[in-house]
Amino acid sequence: MRIGELSRRTGTPRRLLRYYEEQGLLLPSRCRNGYRAYDEHAVDRVMQIRGLLDAGLPTRIIKQVLPCLDKPRTIHFPRPEPEMIATLRDERDRMTERIRSLTRNRDAISEYLDAVLRAGATGTTAPEPSTRPAPEAEPS
DNA sequence: TTTCTCACA
DNA sequence: TGTGAGAA
Numbered sequence: 001m002r003i004g005e006l007s008r009r010t011g012t013p014r015r016l017l018r019y020y021e022e023q024g025l026l027l028p029s030r031c032r033n034g035y036r037a038y039d040e041h042a043v044d045r046v047m048q049i050r051g052l053l054d055a056g057l058p059t060r061i062i063k064q065v066l067p068c069l070d071k072p073r074t075i076h077f078p079r080p081e082p083e084m085i086a087t088l089r090d091e092r093d094r095m096t097e098r099i100r101s102l103t104r105n106r107d108a109i110s111e112y113l114d115a116v117l118r119a120g121a122t123g124t125t126a127p128e129p130s131t132r133p134a135p136e137a138e139p140s
Numbered sequence: 141t142t143t144c145t146c147a148c149a
Numbered sequence: 150t151g152t153g154a155g156a157a
Contacts, residue, residue: 003142004142015151015153019150019152023150034144035141058150
């Protein structure tokens with residue numbers, strides 16, 4: 001398929017698909033006219049890239065780990081360099097920390113929402129923001 | 141419709 | 150990390 005179809009099927013702007021290629025995340029073949037040609041597998045791959053970016057991984061890390069995540073039970077690097085193991089551990093821990101942070105912020109929002117809705121129902125006022133734990137910034 | 145590149149937030 | 154514009 002060409003870039004337009006992949007864009008439509010993944011909900012990813014064409015511009016961004018070219019950007020991912022430039023970053024080494026996608027390697028489409030080329031038609032005679034120079035148009036990019038993507039196989040069926042590219043759809044899943046793009047979704048996975050989006051997910052990892054959303055999880056906070058930079059493209060250069062994604063490029064490294066993407067083959068490992070394809071089918072986690074397959075060993076892609078029989079002799080994994082210690083550096084790769086370290087990278088994977090590092091990113092896993094970063095994600096864990098991010099999940100913790102997201103959970104905390106979600107709970108803070110949820111708690112406030114409950115209080116506001118309760119107040120709306122009873123006609124009383126919502127609690128002062130300062131009585132609740134401060135929202136926490138996600139790690140950068 | 142697609143390509144590319146340069147500049148920019 | 151991503152976007153906009155212009156030209157082919």
